[in-house]
Amino acid sequence: MKSWMLLLAALIPMLAGSLVASDEPKPKPRPVKEAPPPKPGPKKPDPKKPEPAKPAPVKPAAPTALAIIHADVYPITSGIIRDGTVLIRDGKIVAVGESVELPEGCEIVDAGGKPLLPGFVAARTTGIGLQRVSGKIADSLDPYDRSVELALAAGITTGFVSYGSSSAVFKMSAGKLDGMLVKEPAAETLTWTRSDGNSKKGIIDRFEAAKKYIADLEIYEAKKAAGDAKAKPPRKSSSLASYLRLLRGETPARFTSARTKKDVLACLALVDRYRFKAIIEGAPDAWRVGSEIARRGVRVIDVPRVLSFPDARSNEPGGSTVSSAARLREQGVRFTILPPGRGRRGAGTGISLGGVVGRDLFTLTFDAARAVSGGLSEAAALEAITIDAAEILGVDDRVGSIEPGKDADLILMSGDPLDYRTWTLKAWVNGRLAYEKEKSRLLSHIPVR
């Protein structure tokens, strides 16, 4: 009996560990974080990295490093580098700067003075790069889907998707499944406002149960550590998994049903009560309580194209406007931007294939531009769809900016990133050339201005 219990006790953490491991197709992104400790100075080129010593130019033809030269590099987290170089090795950015020492035998791409940006990050997608989803998204990813190519054409290299209780962050690694999944699970959808008392009670009950489980587990572990062989591990219910992740800060909650100021405040109250990371998605009135949102570190997804009326029952100004994004920024809220889309789930926002036939797959930059017309600075608009979106998805240690140590997800654009006539000429995902407009079956015929 005792030995059985011990075995179980040993198994639980193991199981948990294996779960996490299976979520990650590759080793966890930890090593990435450790790699760039000399990050503080990414603005300046860092050519004296130890790498140049390592390369093996004597080895077979395949170059291990790729350098993109003569590019206007938009690192996003620092100022634009004119005529800069980005050096990539093993899917990671190794060096960025005006003058980067290139290793021998490295492949060179001349950007011809065009803008080079980190790939855009779409905080919600629907039906992009997916086969029928049931269960895990990791098992449904389809890098051969044409929507992946189209997303790359729009400059999007990373997306978030949720179906039912599954959610994931994935990359548009066209033609390559390896490295497509970044993170699963990635967020928990919470329909807190606009649900009836029973559903709310259910949510609270599960939060409380998850809280109790964590407390009990601590007690149990303390007892175990103290050598108490009789200690019983608390029972874990599978329905609590997402709540446990929230309480442990592993994933953020997405409030998809908040509309009015009252709704947003209700969400914030729940955040105060259980202290978890949260994202308010598509709430027209979010800008009205921006400082409250910012104070709690809650993130927002803004949809500048939707101009909704103010709450009819309120006398205060409200509703969403093209200036919502600028107002959120003024109040210190970290947010990203999405087109309205017509996602089947969630808040009906995001990049979708429905968008290809007319709407929103190609318009992420249009919507960012729309926010600019509402008073947001161009730099802030670009941040919103790169580093801020990455941070909101919890993957800013890997994507969202051009910095040494980050994933080499880069887009070479034909002109100003927010100009509506700009196309993505080339896109690299995990350091691999995943899209070339010239060779695209769908888009090569379109002239570039």
Add this chain to the structure above:
Amino acid sequence: MRGATLVLLALALTATVAVGEPLVIRGARVIVAPGKVVDPALIVVDGGKVKAIGADAKEPPMARILDASGLTILPGFVCAATTMGLSGSRITRPSNEVRVRRIDDVDPLDGVWESARRAGVTTLALVPQALGVGGLGAIVKPKVGTRKTMTVRADAPLVLGIRSDTSSISAFRGGLEKAKQWIAAEEAHRKAVEERAKVAKEKAAKAKAEAAKKPPAPTKAPAPAAKPPVVKPEPPLPPKPAEDPKIMPFVRALRGEIPCVVRVARSGGTGGSSASLVRLLAILKDSSLKPLVVIDGYTAVLRKTELKASGLTVMISPSYASDPRTVGWLNPARHMHEAGIPFVLAPFSSPGELRHRLALLVKSGLPRKVALTAVTVHPARVLGMEKRVGTIRPGGDADLVFFDGDPLDPLTRVVRVMIDGATVYERSEDKR
């Protein structure tokens, strides 16, 4: 909604202030018609009309001056067929009723008019989804005010819808046949009347000439003798057909007095709505009816040859169309342009999307000028309003949209919109 009403009231005030004295708009870059730019231009507006436009137009004395330096002015967008504002008149089954007037569904306080103004859409033809005979649409301008002030035409366009089924085709064909018979009967009547009038005139002229021939003999004696002794009974005239309100709209459409819009019902499959379209073209073959054909982009691309031969103008959605054959997608606007088929683009429901969508089409290879023509000149023409809207011309309506940059750029905002010379939208007063 309350907020919206307040905005409307505020706009109503600005609107009333603006009419009256002549107005001179100075300094703007004016796209008088797609591809034709006057920079800087002077626009003189008086009585709701453009009086003069040009680099050196004469300023009238005592005019209000509006400085528009740095702005780009475009003629207001014209939407040749939309269901906007028609939420009350959803048609779900084939109808055969031409007397329904869609203007009666227009609610001047509907938020959609505000959206239209904000988007720079200044003329709209309200055309319901219809199968068979869909009644009379309406042409409106999204002004602030009443249904009456908004109305441009309450009797047009004639709305028809076709699908490859007997009920819609027979309603369609039946209406046209009856109208043709009516026109034939009316022409027979008119010709007979004209003939009789001609005969009478000739007779009178003859009599006069004869009378003139013999002026020297003003004797009274022959006069009674000259009178025709017998009054011939006149043959009966062909009867004048009664003006049946069920037939008259067709008659007027056939005569080109009112525009006509035909919606080709969508159907799925790799043929798209080809079957319906081909039937429509067969019905129209020997007809003087030249309707605007509202069709899905995929079918328009499939049936390019037939459409080109018909000489009709088509309306497609300003978006990509999916191609069920290749699971790829098409840019129908570019195909229409390359095939030389005149086309109009219109947003079906949300005017705010129009510029966004045009931008995407232009980005995807449609020439700018063609894109702008499809939302100004062509729709004005198919609505029979080319002398009033769609371009900025002397004598035309002063429907002007002021932009702070390239009208297609999402970074650009609509700064001000004028309809009939009155400001109906000011960005600075917009709460959205």
